[in-house]
Amino acid sequence: MKHTGSLLIVDDNPDILIAARLLLKQHYQSVKTTDNPFDIESIINEQRKADQPIDVILLDMNFTQDSISGKEGFYWLKKIIEQDANIVVLLMTAYGDIQLAVDAIKAGASDFIAKPWQNEQLLGAVAAAFSHAKDKQQVGKLTRQKDGLNQVLNNQPFEFLGQSAAMQQVFTTIEKAAQTDANILITGESGTGKELTAHAIHQASMRHNQTFMSLDMGAVAQNLFESELFGHKKGAFTDAKSDLIGKFELAQGGSLFLDELGNLPLEHQAKLLAALQNRKITPVGGSKAVDIDIRLICATNDNLDQAVSEGRFRQDLLYRINTVEIRLPTLRDRSEDIPILADYYLNHFAQKYKRNLTIKTHDMSLLCQYAWPGNVRELAHAIERAVILSDGDNLDVSSVIGSAGTTNHTTTNDNETYDTFDLEILEQRTVRAALTHYQGNVSHAAKALGLTRGAMYRRLEKYGL
Structure with missing residues (x-):
């Protein structure tokens, strides 16, 4: 039974390519060959697009330009690692040299094979390389998962x-x-x-x-x-x-x-x-x-x-x-929960900003009377701003909801007072007031209202603002 995975053999000697391919294709599903190292990049890309990425490359150390130093092999080893660090590279040379082997492994190769090889030796080295490639891919996957999961841990x-x-x-x-x-x-x-x-x-x-x-x-x-x-x-x-x-x-x-x-x-x-x-x-x-x-x-x-x-x-x-x-009910439909929520957010943000604050009865009444068009999110932002802006030991909620803090009155920047219970009208005026306060900055106004940018833009379109 053939092992899954893709192998690429790179050598300028056609006899080596034929011998290695005939041996390895008996054991692996995909064995590619090339006599030109300049083809390596395109082959890697083609295999990736076909969803059969190259796992292991068997790379000759010496090509025609320099037949004994191994410099070309080191050059292409570096290029492969830069293109895809998950690929495992086995280097081959007809000139067995211990120091060259050590230098190759230091440069990123997984192993070093001297030519001519023994078939069992080559098969063993390639099998180890595939195992190494699988481990590297798993580590890479776990790393990407960790990066994605940080979203959960940090929020x-x-x-x-x-x-x-x-x-x-x-x-x-x-x-x-x-x-x-x-x-x-x-x-x-x-x-x-x-x-x-x-x-x-x-x-x-x-x-x-x-x-x-x-x-x-x-x-x-x-x-x-x-x-x-x-x-x-x-x-x-x-x-x-x-x-x-x-x-x-x-x-x-x-x-x-x-x-x-x-x-x-x-x-x-x-x-x-x-x-x-x-x-x-x-x-x-x-x-x-x-x-x-x-x-x-x-x-x-x-x-x-x-x-x-x-x-x-x-x-x-x-x-x-x-x-x-x-x-989910709106906050105005469960106003009896406002004191619990207000105390919770006060404790949270007081700890965050190292403040020691309490909410006076009058200010709690203001919070309970306010319409909260932005619901619980707006309440949380209001408490946070009040914690930051308040002087002394008492939370001053008037600094964030002001005279708009009732369900039957709302005030614009022109100091016009309107008597209404129409929540849609209240919401429209609150959105307009936030835009005016933040000089048309939609992001800042949305944050102040406790809305996402998408929700804010829908309201702007709805009310023609």
Whole structure:
């Protein structure tokens, strides 16, 4: 039975190429040969595109320019390592020299073979080289996984809190749904805690000891969608300098959270649906499918039923992702949770900024009366700003919500006061006020409101701002 893997033999002697190929093709599926070392780079690229990357190169030390020093072999060894450090190189020479062997290994070769060789000696050296190549590839994969998983480790979520009846219903649904592998769709306004909900589902599930991986679909460039989700092979496109493991593979065995799913274009929806149906993905530039085992959790602040009726979202994909739907309440619909949340964020940010602060009863009342169009995310940002700006030992929330801190009054920069309970009007004026305050800087205004850039742009378009 032949071993998997690809081998390239480089030697300017045709007899050596024929002898080595006849011997090695009996044991390995792919054995390529060339008598010109200038072909090495193109062969490596061609094999990578065919999803049969070169694992081992058997490289002659001496070509016609210099027949005894081995300088050419060292030169091409360096070029190979620069092109792909995962390739294992075996050097060959007709001039057995211990010092040359030592220098070759120091330069990056895995072994040194003197010609003429004994067949068993060559087979043993090549087998060891393939084993070394497999180890290097595994280390490289683990390194890329580690880099991807740092996203999870460096962005630990806040606690998921609430004692209101609305939140107790959410907790009950999470507890029931988490025990299955059913796909879950989390809906609700921006800032209501959809990512925290996804984390809570993962922690309560049978996959809690595995990876939780998240991706904001609203922040992914359209041309990088497949690469982000499915990964890519080195050389698949101009900027693909190395292999990339996609989010599906990084989440293998665990949970994958796709936020802002309503932003996904129809053409990408079809590719996502195919991956979910087939439970397989194919990296960009690759030809081998990879089996996937993930628990999918999606979130959106869009009305996907309306999006389906408008032709913006595939109905079959909606059926696939929302086996269970969890609707998160707005903060204004669970105002009894505001004191708990405010105290939690105060303690968190007071520790972060080394402050010792308390919230006075009057200021807590202001927080409870405010409409919070940005929901819990806006509350967290407001508390953080107040911790930074407050003087003395008491948290001054008026510094961040000012006279707008009531549900039935809001004030513009022109000091015009409006009496209204219309949340859409309040939101429009709050967005306009934030834009004015930050002199049109959308990123700063979105952050102040506790919104993502995508959510902010949707509101700008909605209100014609």
